[in-house]
Amino acid sequence: MQMPTPNQNVLSRKAQIVERLQGVLRDGAVIHSESEVRAYECDALTAYKCPPLCAVLPTSTEEVAAVLKVCHEMGVPVVPRGSGTSLAGGALPTADCVILGVARLNSVLETNYDDRYIRVQSGRTNLSVTGAVEAMDFFYAPDPSSQLACAIAGNVAMNSGGAHCLKYGVTTNNLMGVKMVLMDGTITEIGGAHLDAAGLDLLGLICGSEGQLGVVTEATLRILRKPEGARPVLMAFNDNEVAGACVADIIKAGVLPVAIEFMDRLCIETTENYAKAGYPDCEALLIVEVEGAPEEIDEQLALIKDIALKHDPVELREAQDEEEAARIWLGRKSAFGAIGQISDYMCLDGTIPVSSLPMVLRRIGELSDEFGLKVGNVFHAGDGNMHPLICYDANKPGDLELCEAMGAEILKLCVDAGGCLTGEHGVGIEKRDLMTHQYAQQDLDIQMAVKDVFDPEWLLNPAKVFPLDSSASRRIAAE
Amino acid sequence: MQMPTPNQNVLSRKAQIVERLQGVLRDGAVIHSESEVRAYECDALTAYKCPPLCAVLPTSTEEVAAVLKVCHEMGVPVVPRGSGTSLAGGALPTADCVILGVARLNSVLETNYDDRYIRVQSGRTNLSVTGAVEAMDFFYAPDPSSQLACAIAGNVAMNSGGAHCLKYGVTTNNLMGVKMVLMDGTITEIGGAHLDAAGLDLLGLICGSEGQLGVVTEATLRILRKPEGARPVLMAFNDNEVAGACVADIIKAGVLPVAIEFMDRLCIETTENYAKAGYPDCEALLIVEVEGAPEEIDEQLALIKDIALKHDPVELREAQDEEEAARIWLGRKSAFGAIGQISDYMCLDGTIPVSSLPMVLRRIGELSDEFGLKVGNVFHAGDGNMHPLICYDANKPGDLELCEAMGAEILKLCVDAGGCLTGEHGVGIEKRDLMTHQYAQQDLDIQMAVKDVFDPEWLLNPAKVFPLDSSASRRIAAE
Numbered sequence: 001m002q003m004p005t006p007n008q009n010v011l012s013r014k015a016q017i018v019e020r021l022q023g024v025l026r027d028g029a030v031i032h033s034e035s036e037v038r039a040y041e042c043d044a045l046t047a048y049k050c051p052p053l054c055a056v057l058p059t060s061t062e063e064v065a066a067v068l069k070v071c072h073e074m075g076v077p078v079v080p081r082g083s084g085t086s087l088a089g090g091a092l093p094t095a096d097c098v099i100l101g102v103a104r105l106n107s108v109l110e111t112n113y114d115d116r117y118i119r120v121q122s123g124r125t126n127l128s129v130t131g132a133v134e135a136m137d138f139f140y141a142p143d144p145s146s147q148l149a150c151a152i153a154g155n156v157a158m159n160s161g162g163a164h165c166l167k168y169g170v171t172t173n174n175l176m177g178v179k180m181v182l183m184d185g186t187i188t189e190i191g192g193a194h195l196d197a198a199g200l201d202l203l204g205l206i207c208g209s210e211g212q213l214g215v216v217t218e219a220t221l222r223i224l225r226k227p228e229g230a231r232p233v234l235m236a237f238n239d240n241e242v243a244g245a246c247v248a249d250i251i252k253a254g255v256l257p258v259a260i261e262f263m264d265r266l267c268i269e270t271t272e273n274y275a276k277a278g279y280p281d282c283e284a285l286l287i288v289e290v291e292g293a294p295e296e297i298d299e300q301l302a303l304i305k306d307i308a309l310k311h312d313p314v315e316l317r318e319a320q321d322e323e324e325a326a327r328i329w330l331g332r333k334s335a336f337g338a339i340g341q342i343s344d345y346m347c348l349d350g351t352i353p354v355s356s357l358p359m360v361l362r363r364i365g366e367l368s369d370e371f372g373l374k375v376g377n378v379f380h381a382g383d384g385n386m387h388p389l390i391c392y393d394a395n396k397p398g399d400l401e402l403c404e405a406m407g408a409e410i411l412k413l414c415v416d417a418g419g420c421l422t423g424e425h426g427v428g429i430e431k432r433d434l435m436t437h438q439y440a441q442q443d444l445d446i447q448m449a450v451k452d453v454f455d456p457e458w459l460l461n462p463a464k465v466f467p468l469d470s471s472a473s474r475r476i477a478a479e
Numbered sequence: 480m481q482m483p484t485p486n487q488n489v490l491s492r493k494a495q496i497v498e499r500l501q502g503v504l505r506d507g508a509v510i511h512s513e514s515e516v517r518a519y520e521c522d523a524l525t526a527y528k529c530p531p532l533c534a535v536l537p538t539s540t541e542e543v544a545a546v547l548k549v550c551h552e553m554g555v556p557v558v559p560r561g562s563g564t565s566l567a568g569g570a571l572p573t574a575d576c577v578i579l580g581v582a583r584l585n586s587v588l589e590t591n592y593d594d595r596y597i598r599v600q601s602g603r604t605n606l607s608v609t610g611a612v613e614a615m616d617f618f619y620a621p622d623p624s625s626q627l628a629c630a631i632a633g634n635v636a637m638n639s640g641g642a643h644c645l646k647y648g649v650t651t652n653n654l655m656g657v658k659m660v661l662m663d664g665t666i667t668e669i670g671g672a673h674l675d676a677a678g679l680d681l682l683g684l685i686c687g688s689e690g691q692l693g694v695v696t697e698a699t700l701r702i703l704r705k706p707e708g709a710r711p712v713l714m715a716f717n718d719n720e721v722a723g724a725c726v727a728d729i730i731k732a733g734v735l736p737v738a739i740e741f742m743d744r745l746c747i748e749t750t751e752n753y754a755k756a757g758y759p760d761c762e763a764l765l766i767v768e769v770e771g772a773p774e775e776i777d778e779q780l781a782l783i784k785d786i787a788l789k790h791d792p793v794e795l796r797e798a799q800d801e802e803e804a805a806r807i808w809l810g811r812k813s814a815f816g817a818i819g820q821i822s823d824y825m826c827l828d829g830t831i832p833v834s835s836l837p838m839v840l841r842r843i844g845e846l847s848d849e850f851g852l853k854v855g856n857v858f859h860a861g862d863g864n865m866h867p868l869i870c871y872d873a874n875k876p877g878d879l880e881l882c883e884a885m886g887a888e889i890l891k892l893c894v895d896a897g898g899c900l901t902g903e904h905g906v907g908i909e910k911r912d913l914m915t916h917q918y919a920q921q922d923l924d925i926q927m928a929v930k931d932v933f934d935p936e937w938l939l940n941p942a943k944v945f946p947l948d949s950s951a952s953r954r955i956a957a958e
Binding site: 112113114115116137138159169170172173186188189190192193194195197198199200201202203204205207208209212224225226248251252253254292293295296299351352353354355383384385418419420421422423427431435438439440442443444446447449450451452453454465466 | 592593594595648649668673676680682684686687704705730733771772774775831833864906910922929930931932933944945
């Protein structure tokens with residue numbers, strides 16, 4: 001993966017930059033020794049690594065503003081970082097950048113059960129947002145697989161989803177407002193604890209902007225009352241495409257399960273060896289979960305099982321109690337980790353219209369044969385958010401490049417099927433060069449011109465999202 | 480209401496402009512005689528009128544592009560217009576503008592029941608979108624009161640809602656993609672029939688941008704399967720604040736009715752005289768509707784009625800059949816028309832956190848006494864979207880100005896309660912000068928800089944949304 005040439009002028013002033021940053025932060029908040037900055041050299045896209053110039057860990061919005069002001073004045077690029085769980089390299093440093101980590105900004109600022117929102121600092125982890133309100137029987141809906149670790153800052157940056165987003169929507173549907181610091185240090189508030197915005201909807205623009213427009217330090221999030229109960233049913237099929245067709249039929253019927261998850265044989269077998277979830281021997285599994293009062297659950301599951309029976313399932317297993325429900329989910333939640341035990345892998349994140357699931361699954365199988373790389377499919381099928389896991393050997397020369405080439409083919413396939421390069425992981429560096437497959441140059445120009453408004457010097461996360469040659473003139477003009 | 484001085488240079492070239500426009504459109508598509516342009520002199524904010532230079536009615540995206548190209552080359556401002564139902568003056572012409580009406584762009588281009596979307600031209604009316612899919616038991620969720628007349632173009636421009644948006648969200652939650660023409664004639668596509676967007680989420684930005692960024696000619700809209708059934712319950716209370724508290728308690732309990740509508744005594748009495756819906760004699764009415772299978776409806780309504788009973792209702796009337804349900808809704812749907820029969824009125828559109836409903840209703844009552852103008856309250860209470868109707872006499876000198884001053888106080892009250900100037904009607908000209916109460920100058924500067932990206936010459940709907948003095952330098956620089 002090509003990275004931009006680091007700015008020598010910035011590199012040569014490292015000592016001065018560190019000193020200026022130390023002047024605006026508390027002791028210990030600037031990390032600059034060669035050994036310590038290694039902790040920030042990559043995110044969860046571990047194929048790429050680059051230690052930053054230094055890293056800072058501010059503890060307040062005002063400190064974030066002070067850091068950005070210093071970097072703005074000195075022309076230093078800044079890469080914001082939540083918990084570093086990005087699968088797309090969204091928090092990958094450049095050698096000339098300051099990593100701005102929000103991990104110490106993790107307080108709950110306000111909870112309001114009457115108006116159903118919580119206001120948190122952006123470094124708080126996703127799961128601990130729910131943790132702060134669950135005693136009152138509330139929860140925060142978006143649930144990325146990394147929810148134990150990932151920060152709200154990253155969720156906002158990537159517009160993260162999760163298994164239960166079929167019903168509840170992704171981050172943008174649950175985010176009500178942010179406090180954000182612009183690159184010049186200006187603190188601004190966008191949205192709030194109310195419906196809609198007057199004037200332009202900048203909140204929708206900020207969500208999913210991958211840290212390119214500002215550093216979000218606080219977020220106001222919609223919280224929801226926990227449903228009375230939930231129950232999954234596990235459906236086993238002897239054909240990927242048939243399982244895909246079953247998903248399409250459930251969606252078409254207009255029932256709205258809270259989640260429809262898909263796993264193929266590679267994932268089922270690997271997971272079973274690792275987590276012992278008791279999954280059946282089959283080609284494809286669906287986990288379909290519905291929520292509500294017991295009678296509602298019965299009624300919805302009856303309808304869903306009727307649809308499934310038309311597709312000749314090998315097994316239909318409805319959870320009889322909480323323990324069985326937990327076991328059904330255990331396998332799905334362990335899938336990424338299980339695959340990681342047997343192989344290096346790259347996790348893709350394309351979306352497609354649900355009706356093209358069977359075709360896309362077939363074509364991924366063909367690509368796997370053509371490239372000679374195994375692919376596991378485990379993903380949010382209900383909203384067409386695919387997560388093919390391409391297995392490769394990081395120690396075998398050329399295998400990563402082969403894997404990337406195959407990943408590019410799969411993502412182009414998603415776009416050509418009427419879908420999109422990314423559902424919830426973001427573009428980062430991973431899909432940067434594929435943006436030209438989704439967008440015409442004039443579309444990219446408009447997106448980049450919007451970045452110009454917020455960050456005219458292109459100092460914030462400048463080598464992400466856009467193809468390097470498209471953004472080159474802007475980044476160079478800024479130096 | 481102050482309007483910008485028309486550009487004399489444009490006015491003096493009227494004949495030439497009309498000729499150029501006639502050159503790119505079919506016969507009869509350019510309306511320019513003094514008597515005919517009067518049809519476009521106002522929208523539903525009828526207090527303000529100004530005939531445009533001329534109006535055009537293109538029939539394709541390509542014709543829209545040709546019109547914009549001509550206007551761009553000649554420096555002529557363009558005001559896009561859907562059906563002209565804006566209550567905020569969003570389609571009010573300036574004397575030097577071309578009205579670009581999309582009424583002839585009203586075809587259905589594609590329906591896809593498997594992936595649950597419909598693609599329409601933007602001049603199609605809201606209700607006829609549902610009309611195109613209801614035979615297959617589908618519907619389009621946002622339902623503004625003007626849905627018989629209002630166009631999807633206007634819905635997208637204003638991010639319109641409606642009574643049933645408590646459950647289904649507003650336009651931005653149901654819009655998947657647009658085809659849009661930029662002011663220079665470039666045709667661009669944003670979003671599509673898939674989840675999420677790669678790169679910046681321009682679709683969220685376009686929705687609600689009040690025709691300031693481009694002219695939307697096509698929209699891809701989410702369609703939903705019709706629920707099995709729906710049933711309203713009418714709740715009567717002898718105190719506005721108590722009714723407001725009941726709404727807050729229903730929301731707090733975590734049940735999600737499809738609609739919670741509120742009417743106060745003035746609206747109840749006026750409507751009853753007009754529509755004979757059989758409403759009881761009381762201070763405040765709520766209409767709470769739930770959807771689903773019969774048992775689900777029973778269960779949800781039981782819970783909701785339990786909550787209502789704690790607030791000493793005068794009456795709880797659950798619809799026993801379809802006819803009674805229709806009668807309960809008849810009054811609510813006739814309310815605006817009924818008030819219009821007895822008085823001129825201005826309809827406001829602020830949002831507030833639901834928990835502050837009782838306080839805001841009390842304060843509106845006090846303002847009504849202070850200003851000596853009657854106020855009717857009829858609104859979407861469940862999501863805190865207020866629609867105070869201020870009654871005034873258009874023939875009494877000074878009364879409109881008094882009404883506007885009072886409206887400004889109410890909208891400031893909404894903002895101060897933690898809400899927002901507009902829920903679904905948009906800013907238009909009506910709330911232009913109040914934007915400084917919601918936003919700091921730096922916030923407005925960012926919003927205007929985003930407009931610069933799409934329309935650097937400020938030719939599209941240039942006198943709307945932003946205070947005239949804030950936008951003056953940009954509009955003048957462009958001339």
